[in-house]
Every structure is written in structure tokens, then in C-alpha cells.
Amino acid sequence: MRNSLILYNTLTRKKELFVPIQPPHVGLYVCGPTVYGDPHLGHARPAITFDLLFRYLTHLGYKVRYVRNITDVGHLENDADEGEDKIAQKARVEQLEPMEVAQYYCDRYHQFMDALNVKRPSIEPRASGHIIEQLQIVKEILDKGFAYEKNGSVYFDVEKYNQKHKYGTLSGRVLDDLLSTTRELEGQTEKRNSFDFALWKKASPTHIMRWPSPYSDGFPGWHLECTAMSTKYLGEQFDIHGGGMDLLFPHHECEIAQSVAAKGKTPARYWMHNNMITINGQKMGKSLGNFITLEEFFTGSHSMLTKAWSPMTIRFFILQAHYRSTVDFSNEALQAAEKGFNRLMDALQQMEKIKPASQSTFDVKEFKEKCYAALDDDLNSPVLIAHLFEGAKIINSAIAGKETFSKNDLEEFRQTMHLFSEDILGLKVESTAESSHPEVLDGVMNLLLSIRQQAKKAKDFATADKIRDELKQLGIELRDAKDKTEWEIKN
């Protein structure tokens, strides 16, 4: 097994060689969606980032258990007493059962992640199905003395925890600073300190989602589910914990505190955080109202979009930036991504036409090594894509007779190109009308092309060009090669 993957660990702020606790097994936990709204571009980034990690680790031969939760009990709307579960709030607005709402958006999430060719995780646990496990952790933390109960709610005692352990190791925050910088919130009389966080919240009378507990009828605090479910399925300490950078503080910091308080262990050894997506340089966010749903991208139905952008264009666009960089959205950038993606996919298909020669003019082994090296360097997908474009250029040159491959090299080159672009980056040729009725369209095209060929022979270029131009208007592009004319549907 290749063993040279280096990952940037937020915990140490350094790139580190990835060494699993129990090779060949790898435990990977990623914070999943809160299913109270339609999936948007921001959901795509972590899903694709960790899909790449999942695919690469699997390819390397690791047996990966990938756990990504579904938050269906919702997080607290805020920390105030009248805080309301997000799912419950949405349900009231739409007059639906809370679980109906959660199911609907969960299905939508799956539908769009499938379209983006994101593999399903090994386990997708729901928070609502793990109330017992969460209550168990509340009890453990209370027993250890790192939490206190007040009016039916249970809060994590950060100050007390900080006396024995250190709070803020992941985000680099210092408790004293937090005291002075955290603003005062109304209705926080129950908490001893503003930075304490809820482990269990007593439900207000209007709160629909509630479960019985020794403390009150209520619901779990907003960091607890990840601790409960990662512990249950991956153990008290596992390999990699991932999520968006916005979750670094307080969410992941609190997860660490909960695990250390309850189990005495930092839950994960490697913490990975994908950066945000920006629109016109500004973060995309619910509160900012500038987020674009995936459905709007795929159909083009948003005022900021000049046209529809396909799932693979979105995936390619995201992979063209390193996961720790912000990626700024614009129609121009997507246009460039779309064209580049098509060029790569075209080359991949053209590759089948290459005929083996006696000798190779291209070093396939070195090429393959470069591709691995890119991913080994903290999943550098943009560099990998740059290499794949070099591969595309070689393919096209080989078809033009400028490069040659021996039989063995050709086979290895084909495998390498497919491995990295399809199996690992998860890119694929998107189906078009061509694939739904292939025979019919082929027949029609062959007819048109033979008429055009006759016209060309007779030097009737007006007719030949008319066919080409009008097909172009329909979205079919012709390319005259030496002995035949190729055609392709563009969008």
C-alpha cells in the first residue's frame, strides 16, 4: 500500500503524514446537513471534498468507514430560553410533521448529491435516532462534574473544564479572551458563563420536537449528536473528523470538550476543514440571503445565473480549487470550468482511438507518479487536474501521430487517466439526448452527414455549410476529420 498521504491537520496547523490508528481501517466522520432547507452550493463543497478523500483512501487500499450525520432534530435557533428547534419552526410554517420536513429535505439532499456523483457514506445516522446515546453522554459529563443542571436544562461548564483540560485547542481561542469578546445575550440567566453551551434543553410548551429525559422533556444540545454518533460508530478515538471551516468554532471545539470530558480523549486525530464558497467575494450564507440552491444551478433559474450549470461543471469547478482555499463564484469562472471539463472528457473518449506502436514517446510511469504526488500533498486536486490536462494534450497529440505508446504503456496510460479523473475525482461524461435514443439520432445524423458529404464532393459548399450551421444552432457541433465527420452535442 502506498503510504505517503499528507493531510493538513487543523489541530496542529501543519501538514502531517496520515497514519491510521488501526491500519488498514480508517474512521472518517464528517458533519452532514441540517435537513431543513434545500441543498445549495455550500452543501456541495464539503460533500465533494470529503468524497474525494473517501475515494482516494479507498483507492489506496484502506477500509474506510465513512460516517456522515443527518441533523434532523435541528440545532437550537439560538441560545436563549425561547430557542426553538429549526425543524420544528419550519414545520409550523408549512403545517407539516417535523419528520416529514426532515425526510423531504433529506431526500432532496440525496438527490442532488447523487447528481454531483458524491458517493453515499458507509453510515448516515440521524440525530433523532440517537437520543438515548446523547443522553448517555450528558449523564457521563454530569457525573464527571463538567456540567450543571438548571431548570431542566443541562449546560457544559466550560470554565471548570478549562481548569483541568484546555478549552480552545482546535480554534486557538483563549477563554479569557472569550469572556471579554463574547457579547451579552438576552435571556441567558441559566448559564453560568456566556461561553457555556447546552447539552440538553428543556422544551418550551410550543416546542414540537421533544423527548423525555431525567432532566425535562426536551431535546439535545447542538454539538452533542456528533459526539454521540461518532463515538458509537467509530469509537472514542478515530482517525479523521471533517467539516466546513465555519464549524471549527464553536461546534468542533465543543465536540472536543464533550469527548474529553466524557471519555478523556480527543475524538479525532486529524481535523480537516474545507473553506467556504463566496459569491462576489462574500460568503454565501442563509442570513445573507445570497445562497443559490443546487436546483437553481442545474436549471439556471436564478437571477445571478446566466445559464444552467450542470452537476459535473459544479463538481469540476469545486475541484479546480484546493479545498482549503475559498472559491469565488462567477458565471465567467463556471464558463471556464465547463469548457475545460468538456475538453478533458473529450480527450478521455478520444483516448480509445489511439493505436499502440512499438515504442513510447511518453513516460507513463512518471505521469502516474505525478498524479499520485498531487493527491498525496493534502489532496491537491487543482494540481492533479493540471496533470490530467497534460494527459489530454498527450492524447490529442497521439491521435495526431505526434506521440506514440507501446501496447503496455497505452494500457497503463488509459487506466491511469480513468483512475484519476473518474474513480478518484468522480468526474464523468454527462448524458445527453444522444444517450436516451442513440440509434435514432445516429441514423438521422448519418443521413445528414452523407448528404453533406455529397454536397462537399460537388463543391456545393452552401448546402454543406447550411447543414453545419443549422445543426450548430440546434447544439450539434461538426468536426471534419480526415476521412469522416465527427459530431457532438454541446449542452
Added chain:
RNA sequence: GGUCGGUUGGCCGAGUGGUUAGGCAGCGGUCUGCAAAACCGCGUACGGCGGUUCGAAUCCGCCACCGACCUCCA
């Protein structure tokens, strides 16, 4: 205000103490009846000011600007 990160050619976006990132767009060429596609060539970019160094866009310092987190958010 505190903490962290960023500022790369027309656009997007990697990377690095001295050697071509890559894609898109543009320009010139080859090919073509003309195109398209493809291939070849071109642009010589790293926020500002100092410092370290034989040499910095890459290291250090200061400044400017932008952003993220500190409140639900991927």
C-alpha cells in the same frame, strides 16, 4: 475589538528562495473548401514599503485592503 486567513497576469486558480503550473479568454501559426476541433508559439503576473540573501513573488517586519470565525449557517 479579539483570533485566524488571504491579496498572483483580462478572468479563475496552483505553487515556490534561483527552472513552464493548469484552465478559460486573447493574439500569431499549422491543418481545413471555409470553419470547428486539435497541435505549435506568444503574453513574461505575484498588494505597498523596508529588511535578510549572491538571488524573493516565495523568509522577516511594518502598512494598506479584503474575508472568515467570535450568533444559526457547509
